[in-house]
Amino acid sequence: MTLPSGVGAGFAAHGVGGATDLPIPFIYAMVGASWALTISFAVLALAWKTPRFADEPAVDAVPARRPWLAVVGLVLTAWGLTALYGGPSDASNGGLQALYILVWVGLVPLALLAGHVWRDLSPWRTLTGQGLWTYPERLGYWPAAAGLFAFVWLELASPDPGDVGAVRIWVALYVVAMLAGGIAFGPRWFDRADPFDVYSALVARMSPIARGGRRSRNPLRGLTTIPVAPGLVAVIAVLLGSTAYDSFAASPFWQGKDISDVEAAAALLGFCLVVGVLFVAAAMATGGVGREERRALPGLLAHSLVPIVVGYVFAHYLTYLVEKGQSALFALLDPLGRGWTPLGSADPSYFLSEHTSTLAALKVTFVVAGHVVAVIAAHDKALALLPRAHRLSGQLAMLVLMVVYTFTGLYLLFSV
């Protein structure tokens, strides 16, 4: 049992209350699962036998940040923070909606369509310098993994995700950590420790747009350029595990129980751990490699999970972004809760929710498309990494695991 909380709080739906999607029809899930399974084994048996995408130069010479985007980033951040701290203390707060919907979910399509624009927009990069010390590289992505877990805990498992006070505290801690880390370690801090920056950077690697629109790139080649560092698997496990937990937490099974806050947090952590541990085990399950090589395999294959994350996030959050996003924009236009309606009254369109078959087909398509890209990426990398005698058998565990992830995702979409 938890304490009574503020008006407008939503126990169920991601900190911002409101309706969620209908379950997809069983036949859609079955068709999606059949495609995923068939394509997976077709890739293993029939696809190319020499790596094709491994020759992408690993280190992009990073282009300079574009000043006009830095200005846009500062203005948007100032606007959002004004709404969060100066606006109403209930669920109508525009800053709260902007964080949960536009920042957290909007980040993914932005990175996919426009590349790592986040790096240019980031106000924390703009406000901090080149750093006083060198970032301790052995930390790798672990600070970002911790930050991402802190965010998904706030959104999905904290006592009251819709409580504006809690979000204000979370954002304040985040801003202090980003400014302090940026002053101390410079841009490297944001490449490795800013949860949103790292998330955007990962997704942007599978964008056809590279180097700020100055180049186009095959997403499969882009994926292989994700810098491998400690904690990379943890980052991806938190992203995938938390999205699955979000579905699971809305199931009648889970809602029928008395769940304490600690149990909810433990369940969320459990989902992330299961996703991560299974991935590490599957990546290592090959013959013909030495101990050191085996330990390196999960990191070297981690990029292949990113398309599964992106496909599932799109399927899970599409209506949330498109429909609740409209409310968030209207709320941002009235940051102080004074009743301002510069674009007329808020009247969101529910086109997607009203066309249930189209929506279900889109969701299955996203999941299966993500799965196919992931399987191809893993296959190509395995060809480059594994000794010749183990090229097929060494991929098998990873292929099976990806099918399990995708089946689980489809099952959650159809059953909850």
Add this chain to the structure above:
Amino acid sequence: MKLAITLAASVLLVAGCGASDPESGPAPQPSTPSAATSSEPSPDPAPEPAADAGAVVDISIRGGEVTPKGGRVEVEAGQEITLRITSDADEEIHVHSDPEHTYEVTAGESVTESFTIDTPGQVAVEAHHLDATIVQLVVRP
């Protein structure tokens, strides 16, 4: 040869995995409503024919427990939905549709409230002070 064996083994493996999908055990089917959906006319004196009466959900809150809890109730978009609430404690019932509905219940009293939902989707009905989901309304087009 080796490829054929590998493929056969993997198909068997995946078939096994599909059948015992890790998260598939616990969650019951969504179409099993644990709450009563009846076509009885509501107790209001409104002289409606029984066929037009919408879904009715009986909710009782007693000793810090709410029934039903977490089940699914199938309704149609635009159909009238009636909540009949009895409670032994002050409670606030939230209907998480757009726009939201909030109904106050005082201890020892019964409240009957009706509303409609026009957009397909799933709408949670929550007991706010208990922080529990009473039902999910599965609103079909």
